Amino acid sequence: MPKLKTVLVTGGAGYIGSHCVVDLLQAGHEVVAIDNFANAVGDEEGSPALRRAETITGKNITFYKADVLDKAQIMKIFDRHSIDCVIHFAALKAVGESMQQPLLYYQNNLLGMLNLLEVMRSHNCYQMVFSSSCTVYGEPEYLPITETHPTGKITNVYGRTKYFIEEMLKDLSAADEKWNIISLRYFNPVGAHPSGMIGEDPTKEFTNLMPFMAQVALGKKPVLTVFGSDYNTPDGTGVRDYIHVMDLASGHVAALNLLSNNHIRLKVYNLGTGKGVSVKELVNVFEKVTNTKIPLKYVERRLGDITAMWADATLAKEELGWTTRYSVEEMCTDFWRWQTMNPDGYPKKSKTSVIVNGKS
Numbered sequence: 507m508p509k510l511k512t513v514l515v516t517g518g519a520g521y522i523g524s525h526c527v528v529d530l531l532q533a534g535h536e537v538v539a540i541d542n543f544a545n546a547v548g549d550e551e552g553s554p555a556l557r558r559a560e561t562i563t564g565k566n567i568t569f570y571k572a573d574v575l576d577k578a579q580i581m582k583i584f585d586r587h588s589i590d591c592v593i594h595f596a597a598l599k600a601v602g603e604s605m606q607q608p609l610l611y612y613q614n615n616l617l618g619m620l621n622l623l624e625v626m627r628s629h630n631c632y633q634m635v636f637s638s639s640c641t642v643y644g645e646p647e648y649l650p651i652t653e654t655h656p657t658g659k660i661t662n663v664y665g666r667t668k669y670f671i672e673e674m675l676k677d678l679s680a681a682d683e684k685w686n687i688i689s690l691r692y693f694n695p696v697g698a699h700p701s702g703m704i705g706e707d708p709t710k711e712f713t714n715l716m717p718f719m720a721q722v723a724l725g726k727k728p729v730l731t732v733f734g735s736d737y738n739t740p741d742g743t744g745v746r747d748y749i750h751v752m753d754l755a756s757g758h759v760a761a762l763n764l765l766s767n768n769h770i771r772l773k774v775y776n777l778g779t780g781k782g783v784s785v786k787e788l789v790n791v792f793e794k795v796t797n798t799k800i801p802l803k804y805v806e807r808r809l810g811d812i813t814a815m816w817a818d819a820t821l822a823k824e825e826l827g828w829t830t831r832y833s834v835e836e837m838c839t840d841f842w843r844w845q846t847m848n849p850d851g852y853p854k855k856s857k858t859s860v861i862v863n864g865k866s
C-alpha cells in the first residue's frame with residue numbers, strides 16, 4: 507500500500523506541476539503547492555490552475571505565492587507544515603532566454619535548489635523528486651537513450667542548470683546517506699488533462715512545437731515554422747519522444763511511492779514513451795484528430811536543436827512499476843480540448859477557493 511504523504515510541490519501552478527498535483531491528490535496525498543508565477547497564471551489570490559485541480563479532484567490544496575529564492579519564506583512554510591517529500595518543478599526553462607541571461611538561470615535554478623535542500627535538511631526532510639530533463643544527454647551517442655548514456659555535453663545554459671543540479675545531488679547523496687532522491691529525466695511533455703480544465707498556458711512566448719501548432723490551428727498564428735527538413739531522419743524533420751503530461755504526472759506519484767518504501771539514496775529515471783515521432787508525423791496526427799489544416803513553412807534548422815531523441819524507459823517500468831498509457835492521438839486530442847475550451851488560457855484574474863497562505 508502506498509504511504510500517504512504531505513508533499514510540497516514547487517512550481518505547482520505551472521504546466522507539469524498542476525497536472526502532477528491532480529494525480530497526487532487523486533492518490534490521496536496532501537499537497538502544499540508554491541509558485542512565484544514566473545511562468546504560470548496567478549497572483550496573490552492564488553492560481554486558477556490549482557483551483558481547477560481542486561474541482562477535478564474534489565480535494566483541497568494549500569497554496570503559497572512563494573519563491574524558492576526566498577529562503578526565509580520557504581523556512582516558514584516548512585515550519586508550518588510537516589513536509590514529508592518535495593517535488594521540485596520550480597525552474598526557468600526557456601532555452602533561448604537561458605543563453606541571453608545565463609546568470610538569471612544559474613541563480614534561479616541552482617540557488618533555488620540549494621535553498622530548498624538546505625531548508626529541507628534543517629527540517630529533517632530528505633525525500634525529493636527532481637524535475638530533470640533528457641536535455642542532460644546532449645546529442646545522443648545511441649538510441650534509445652538509457653540512463654547510463656553519458657551526460658554533460660550540453661549546448662545551452664538551461665540544460666546545464668539541470669545537469670549541474672544532478673551533479674550536486676550526486677555529491678549530496680554521497681556525503682549524507684539520509685537523502686532519498688529521484689531525478690526524473692523528462693522527454694517532451696505535451697497534452698493536457700483529459701477534462702480540458704487544465705493545460706499549458708505559459709505567460710512567456712510559445713516556443714514548443716505543440717502549443718505553437720495549436721495557436722496556428724486556432725488562427726492566432728498564421729503558420730507553423732518547421733525548423734529543418736534535412737535531418738538524417740525518415741522524413742527529414744526532427745524526432746522527439748512526446749509524452750502525455752498525465753503520464754508524466756503518474757511517473758511522479760510512482761517515484762514518490764518508491765521513495766516511501768525504499769531507501770535508494772539517489773536514482774535517475776527516464777520518463778518517455780520509448781517512441782520517436784517526427785515533426786511532420788506530429789503535425790499529421792494533430793491535423794487528423796483536430797480536423798484542422800496547419801500551414802507549414804520550412805526553414806533552416808534551429809540553433810542547438812538535436813536530430814533525434816527517444817527514451818529507453820525500461821528502468822522506470824521495472825523499478826517504478828510505471829508505464830505510459832496515452833497515445834500520440836490522445837496527446838493531440840487532449841491538448842486541443844484544452845485549447846478550444848480555453849482559447850485564451852486561464853482567466854487572468856480570478857478568485858480562488860484554494861487555501862492561500864494557509865487561510866481559506
Ligand SMILES: O=c1ccn([C@@H]2O[C@H](COP(=O)(O)OP(=O)(O)O[C@H]3O[C@H](CO)[C@@H](O)[C@H](O)[C@H]3O)[C@@H](O)[C@H]2O)c(=O)[nH]1
Nearest residue numbers: 639640641713714715716718731732733744745785808811
Ligand atoms: O515552432 C516550432 C517548434 C519546434 N519545432 C521542432 O519540433 C521539435 C520539438 O521542439 P520543442 O517542442 O521546442 O522541444 P525541444 O526542442 O525538443 O525541447 C524540449 O525538450 C528539451 C529536452 O530535449 C527540453 O530541454 C526543453 O525544455 C523542451 O522544450 C524539434 O525538432 C523542433 O525543431 C519546429 O519545427 N517548429
